[in-house]
Amino acid sequence: MKAEEHCNESAEKTSKQTAFCKPCKRQWAKCGTDPAKNGPKSFHGGANTSEALTQSQDGCLTASLTSEPRVKDFGQLNPDEKMKMLETTRQAKVLVLTMVYRDGTTQLDPEQKLTLPVCGLLVLMKSDLSCGTPEDSLGPNDSLVYLKLEHTPAWAQQQTHPSPELFTRDMLLQVLTGSQLVVCYKAKDLLRSVLQVYRRELNWKRVAGCHIQDPQVSAWLLDPTDPSSCFQDLLNKHCRRPHTTPALGAQKVSQIISGLCWLYRLNMKLCSQLQSQGLWKLYSDMELNMIPVLAAMESHRIHVDKEALKKTSDLLGTKMKQLEKEAHQAAGQIFLVTSSTQLRTVLFEKLRLHERCENKKLPKTINKQQQSTSEAALLLLQDLHPLPKIILEYRQVHKIKSTFVDGILSCMMCKNYISSTWHQTSAVTGRISAKHPNFQALPRQPLQITKKQYVQGKEEEVVTVHPRAMFIPHEGWTFLAADFCQVELRLLAHLSSDPELLRIFTSPQADVFTMLASQWKGVREDEVTSEDREHAKRIVYSVVYGAGRERLSGILGVSTEQARLFQDSFLQTYRDVQAFIQRTIQQSHKQGYVLSIMGRRRNLPNINSPDWSIRMQAERQAVNFVVQGSAADLCKMAMIRIFNLVSSSSSLSARLIAQLHDELLYEVEDSHLEQFAALVKSTMESLQRIDHLGVHLKVPLKVAVSSGKSWGSMSELNIPLTFPSP
DNA sequence: CTAGCGTCA
DNA sequence: CTGGTGACGCTAG
DSSP states (O other), X not given: OHHHHHHHHHHXXXXXXXXXXXXXXXXXXXXXXXXXXXXXXXXXXXXXXXXHHHHHHHHHHHHHHHHSTTEEEGGGSOHHHHHHHHHHHHHOSEEEEEEEETTSOBTTSSSOOTTOOEEEEEEEEXXXXXXXXXXXXXXXXXXXXXXXXXXXXXXXXXXXXXXXXXXXXXXXXXXXXXXXXXXXXXXXXHHHHHHHHTTTTSOGGGGTTXXXXXXXXXXXXXXXXXXXXXXXXXXXXXXXXXXXXXXXXHHHHHHHHHHHHHHHHHHHHHHHXXXXXXXXXXXXXXXXXXXXXXXXXXXXXXXXXXXXXXXXXXXXXXXXXXXHHHHHHHHTSOOOTTOHHHHHIIIIIISOGGGGOTTSOOOBOTTTOOBOOSHHHHHHHTTTOHHHHHHHHHHHHHXXXXXXXXHHHHHHTXXXXXXXXXXXXXXXXXXXXXXXXXXXXXXXXXXXXXXXXXXXXXXXXXXXXXXXXXXXXXXXXXEEEEEETTHHHHHHHXXXXXXXXXXXXXXXXXXXXXXXXXXXXXXXXXXXXXXXXXHHHHHHHHHHTTOOHHHHXXXXXXXXXXHHXXXXXXXXXXXXXXXXXXHHHHHHHHHSEXXXXXXXXXXXXXXXXXXXXXXXXXXXXXXXXXXXXXXXXXXXXXXXXXXXXXXXXXXXXXXXXXXXXXXXXXXXEGGXXXXXXXXXXXXXXXXXXXXXXXXXXXXXXXXXXXXESSTTOOEEOOOOSXXXXX
């Protein structure tokens, strides 16, 4: 009882402490938990007290866990016992894992906080494959081991050999890369934590080949539209089981143990479903192999020019103040520029701008039918008065500052690097997504800012703000980007076998979008600007994925009638593309789902909906999934192949920084640049044929590589057509 | 048109 | 006072 009281008390203190230890409003900011920096000389920002508190609580949980007779604490064993344990691990048939966090939760608990410090790993070793019939009890030969997963700084490590740290590391390696069945819910998080904790002592290549089954991934493959937010949800959905209530202390430990047993059952259930749905190969050969790729990517530190970021933050701040002043002058009064209510009063009650443009219909707010201050409205008003333009620019600057400058700064806290979190199961099409920051949404084009200077000489200075340019390779390293050119369109050519489209990609390789842009703008190909090309690209994809006339006319900038003509002529030119679209829709109606090139599946529950608009949406989703999903398959395959090449080589050292859907961004040693570029290009282009998955594309794949000393300044790299020697 | 994430009212 | 939501911004095809 006493122990439990103590537990609750310190839990309370800790929660207060964590609240205190959150100087910035963003929850995902890492609060100086970097083990490498907690050396003797860096005691900053109250780290002392918080450390003490969390440790006492950790002690409490560890105590609960290890006082449970079924759990062996690996750290407390003597060297002989440790050797025996390693052997037992080798002999086990199944390993079921979960991370234990310092606040006493595990990966099986719902709603974990985003950057929870990890304290250990609980391993259930099963000696046979049975599911353990009586609800949650262990088999007679099953055993449980607790592995402490906290880093002792190098300066505090014992000098005796082998050091206990390395024993634990070897045990971890045995657990993670053994040949037996290994199961973990959210395996990527576990792998990433291990790589972070043993950053110095464990090379990522050593866990590259690990093959951990993960029910989160299998459930997502079975139904990518299912939210399945936590382990409990998955259990409720797929397994019949008694209701459980949250518990504390020793009961909590029993619950964790029974959770592991259920995890194993859930995994088996999902595996058999994968097999019966024909998804096993995709799961085992692709998605499971993505786990170490993503874990390695997340545990890599991307260097950011923090000082430059801070400077641009200040610059944008002063720019906003200037614009605010200008807005007040233009309005003839002081008001809050961020408030749409106050802006509405100024624009329509004071200046009465709406009365001066009766020929245009101004948008209204949806709720109260008031005059809108949306971008569309301001664009219509901008010729009547200087104020709308000022507001528009203010909003643009504000957007860049809050999302891309301050946003990235808040992901760094006291560090000078970032690591995004990459999600394997959050996109229905099979693409991966990123958070904190969202690497895949950083602006491609820099923003021009005119800065007023109150110094003699020049009056104005134009500064360009480019968030991508803030990402810098480490000293002696270079960024390398490899881009699959027009993947989705090439896949569409393959899937539809359209002779016209195939011809475009097979013949001498002019850029497709440049070609199309020159065709309908009536200019020479070398006169097509990059904006023209982007424009053409958007139009092509819009038409292919079934944009309506309204939407298309908006994108093209012409009347709806002309949009319809364009649409018709496009689909007449590429008749087999249209046939493919119709075929796909028909098929989705018949079977209720649709498949990508590698067998990824999307169920479409609304495909036979009586509601016309709902049904049409499902039809567009069906067509889009086949193409976007197939492109995702290819890109993931490329990541895995390159990852395996690097990890099995002793000389290659390049690391994946980010995936931007069709583009892979690597950080590579300067001297390896050309060789690695050739390797990446040939590996990616060779995916035209993937024999064991039955993929033979009718079009060649084209990969463009570029390199640079910042992500904002990449320039194309010409690779000779020689195949690299092994 | 289809996918995402982040910010804001 | 806080938390959920839908719009709109950025990205990728």
